[in-house]
Structure formats: structure tokens, C-alpha cells
């Protein structure tokens with residue numbers, strides 16, 4: 001049986017797109033980057049911890065496999081998590097304005113038979129954003145709960161001048177890479 005250890009409705013919707021049957025596990029994992037931890041290692045560690053915690057939750061289920069994922073926005077080596085408040089969201093968007101940043105997504109599938117993972121890096125270029133544009137966007141509430149304080153699948157689509165990589169990866173679950181991973185584990 002396949003599980004998705006994620007509270008993100010986007011991740012569930014994306015996994016449904018692959019035509020898979022799975023159950024969602026509700027769990028919260030602390031996301032704190034260790035001092036000096038490279039961003040790709042951090043994203044992968046957190047994704048694995050989510051999947052591992054999910055596997056513990058379904059310990060009684062025979063042949064359980066659990067998917068966990070993490071997505072972070074990275075600019076100039078700095079990892080932008082989710083904004084804590086409107087000021088933090090505006091600060092992130094001012095930093096992203098007119099620049100190209102990276103979005104790192106990592107997916108782990110863990111089970112009693114073993115574990116495997118896939119990672120994905122996308123480059124996203126924002127057009128220059130004015131302060132009133134940023135304030136209006138933050139006021140929509142869309143930045144909250146999103147890495148980097150924006151949603152490419154929402155109104156922030158209007159800010160994205162260029163994307164190189166995986167649109168679904170930016171949204172939280174890179175589907176090409178996840179499909180390849182799940183073929184590897186025999187789930188697809």
C-alpha cells in the first residue's frame with residue numbers, strides 16, 4: 001500500500017495526476033537547516049525524514065511504502081522557507097524581484113524493502129516587481145505556506161518570466177522524476 005506523507009494539497013493533487021492510488025498521512029516534521037548544511041542535502045534530508053516519519057505511523061501495514069517530499073527556494077546560497085508573516089513574505093518577494101532563483105525539490109519513497117529518492121532543480125526568473133505589486137500580492141494571502149512566499153500555480157504566474165526545469169517540481173512534487181522513482185520501486 002502506498003502513502004503520501006504530506007499536508008500539502010498540491011502534492012496530493014500532483015500524485016493523483018500520475019494515476020496512483022494512495023492514502024495521505026498527516027504529520028509535521030521540523031524543517032531546520034543545520035549550520036553549513038548544503039541546500040540540496042537539506043532538502044533531501046527533510047524529504048527523507050517526512051517519508052521515514054510516515055513509515056513509522058503505518059508500521060502495522062504490510063508492504064507499506066511512503067512518499068515524502070520537500071521543496072525550497074534558494075537565492076545566493078540562502079534557503080527561503082515559508083514566510084512567517086506578511087513582512088517576511090514581502091521581504092522574500094523583494095529579493096526575488098528581477099532575479100533568477102533556484103527551486104529544489106526532493107522526493108523519497110521508503111518502505112521495509114528499501115528506499116530510493118529523486119531530486120530536481122529548477123531555475124525561475126521573476127520580472128521586476130514594484131512595492132505596490134508585492135503588497136497587493138501579499139494581501140491575497142497566497143504567499144503563506146509556500147516556499148519563497150509565492151505560488152507559480154497561482155497569481156505569481158504573472159511574475160514568472162522564465163522557467164527552466166520542472167513546473168510540478170516548483171509546485172512541490174516533480175512528476176517526471178517521481179514517476180521514474182515509482183517505476184523503480186514497482187509502484188508505477
Ligand SMILES: Cc1cn([C@H]2C[C@H](O)[C@@H](COP(=O)(O)OP(=O)(O)OP(=O)(O)O)O2)c(=O)[nH]c1=O
Nearest residue numbers: 006007008070071146147150151152170171172
Ligand atoms: C515555490 C512554490 C512552492 N509551493 C509550495 C509547495 C510546498 O507545499 C511548499 C513548500 O513547503 P514544504 O515544506 O516542501 O511542504 P509543505 O509543508 O507544504 O507540505 P508537507 O511538508 O506536509 O509535505 O511550497 C507552491 O505551492 N508553489 C510554488 O510556486
